[in-house]
Amino acid sequence: MQQAYLRYYPQLKPGLGAVSSLIDERINVHYDSLEPALRQMADHGGKFLRPAFFLLFAGLTSPQFSEDQIKAAASIEILHMATLIHDDIIDDSPKRRGAASIQAAFGKDVAVYAGDYLFTVFFDLITETMTNSRFLTVNARIMKRILNGELGQMSDRYRLDQPLLNYLRNVNGKTAALFSLAAEEGAYFGGADHRVIIAAKRIGQNIGIAFQMLDDILDYTGHRLNKPILKDLATGVYSLPLLMVLADHRAELAPYLEKQAAMTTADIKAVQSLVVEFGGVTRAQELAAKFTAKAEQQLAALPASPARDALEKLVAQLLKRTK
C-alpha cells in the first residue's frame, strides 16, 4: 500500500490494516487459476483511498472502528477492485497499480471470473453489514451507476461531437459514485446524524469528480510512473482537457483523432501539445478547482474534529497533486 496520507492521521493506520487483512482473508479461494490473480491485485493494494475516506468520515463521530465499519470499508474497496479488473479487460490494459493487470498476466478468462468472484465477496460483506439499513438498496444503485459510467464512456468512444455533459455524467458514475458511497456510508456507520450523512455524500461526490478530473489533467501535464501517457486517446476515450477545446478546435484536432486506434505516439504528443496550447488544461484545472473548492467549503461546515482536519489535509493533498 502506498499511503503517504497516513502522516496526516496516523490513527487511520490500524483501521486500514484491518481492512487490508479482511480483504486478504476473503479472497482466499482454492483454485490455482484464481488465487494468484486475486492475491496480486490485493498485494498491489493501491492507495486504499476509498476505505480511508470511509474511515475518516466514520471518525467524525466514532472514536474507534467497529467490525462492521471495517467490513463496510472493505466492501467498497472490493467493489472497486472488481470493476478495475473488468475495466482492464475492456481497455486491454497491460498495467494496473504498477504491475501487470490481471487480464494481461492471467488472461481474460481468469479476469472475468476474478471480477465476478470479487462481486460475490462484495455481496457477502454488504449482506453481513447492511441487511437492516437502506444501504443495500443504495449499493445496488451505486453498482449500476458505476457500470453506467463505464458504459457511457464505452459508448462515446471516438465521438468527436460528444458533449461535455456526457463526460461529467460518466465521471459521476465511474468515479464519483464510489467516493460518494464511501463518505456517506462512513458517516452512517460512524453514527453521524442525518445532516452530516447527507453532507458526507455530497462531499464525497465532489471529491470524486475533482479527483477524476485531476487524474485526466495529469495525463496531459504530468510525468507519471508506470502509466502510459494518454493511452486513452488511441482507445477513443477523450477526457476533460481535450473535451474543453475540441468543439472550438475540431479542425486542428480531428486529423489526429480520426486515425483512432492507428494513432502513433507522435500523433498523441501532437494532440497533447495542441490541447495545452488551446488552453484545454487551464480550463480543465479551473473546472476541477470549482469541485475541490466546493468540497473544501462543505468540509469546513462539518463539526470540528481531528478526523475533519485529516479530511481537509487529505483533500488538499489529493486534489492539488502534480503527479
Add this chain to the structure above:
Amino acid sequence: MQQAYLRYYPQLKPGLGAVSSLIDERINVHYDSLEPALRQMADHGGKFLRPAFFLLFAGLTSPQFSEDQIKAAASIEILHMATLIHDDIIDDSPKRRGAASIQAAFGKDVAVYAGDYLFTVFFDLITETMTNSRFLTVNARIMKRILNGELGQMSDRYRLDQPLLNYLRNVNGKTAALFSLAAEEGAYFGGADHRVIIAAKRIGQNIGIAFQMLDDILDYTGHRLNKPILKDLATGVYSLPLLMVLADHRAELAPYLEKQAAMTTADIKAVQSLVVEFGGVTRAQELAAKFTAKAEQQLAALPASPARDALEKLVAQLLKRTK
C-alpha cells in the same frame, strides 16, 4: 420461449409471461452497445425452467402469483443469464440458445459488461424482495457456489486423473445450486411451511444434478440441434460418461485426450464411441436415474396439489428426455 412443459400446467403461463415482461423491462438500458446484446439474450429466452420451478413450488401453497414472487423468479433467471454470458466468454462459445452467443455476436468486451449489468439487475431484484428475509445471505452464498462450480471445472480442465467427486461438486455448484434456490425460494415465497421449504431445496438440488447429468449424457448419445457435439472435450471439460470409464480405460482414451485443443472431429468421435463401448453412458444413466428417483420420491411426499402433479410431470419430462 420454448416452454412445451406449459401443457402440464397451463396456469403457469401468466406467471411466466409476467417474469418475461419484468425481465424485458429491467434490461432496458440506454447504451447502443449493450441494449441489443441483452435484448437478444432475452428474446431467445430459453426454457425459463428455473422461474417455472420457482412458480410451481410457490404454487404448492399459493393460489396466485404475487409481484414479489414474479420478481424473485425473475431474479433467478437474470442470475442464470449473467452466468451464461460470462461462461460463454471463458468457453469461447459461438452459440447460446440456438443463436450466436453474446461474446461471439458483440465481442468479449460487451459480454463482460452485459453480464455485470445483469448482476446489478439481479441485485436490484433481490434487494427489492428479500431485504427482510434470510434469502439475501442465501443468494450471496449461491452466487459463490455457482462461481466455484465454474472455477472448479476450469481448474480441472484436461486433467485425466480428476476424481468423479470433483465433477459432482462442480455440477452441484454450476447447475444444482440455482435449481435448488429456485425451489427453496419458490416454496418460501409461496408461504409454505418450514418442512416443505427444506424439502423443496433438496428436491431442487436433486433435479439440478440429474438435469446436468442428463445434459452431459445427451452429448454422447443425442442428436441435438444447434449444439456442437462434444465440443467440451476439446476444451478439456470431461463430463460424467467419460469420467465413469476414464480411470479404467485410460490407456485407450489418453492418446486422444492428450491432444487437448488439437483434437479433431475424428478424435472426438472416437472418444465418443469408446465411452459408449466401455459402458460410460449406461453407468452415467444409472447414476442420473438415482438422483431422478430421489427427486420423484421427495416430490411424492409433498402434500397433494395440482402444482405437485405438474412438478411430477415436468420432472418426468425433463429428466427422461432423449434429446
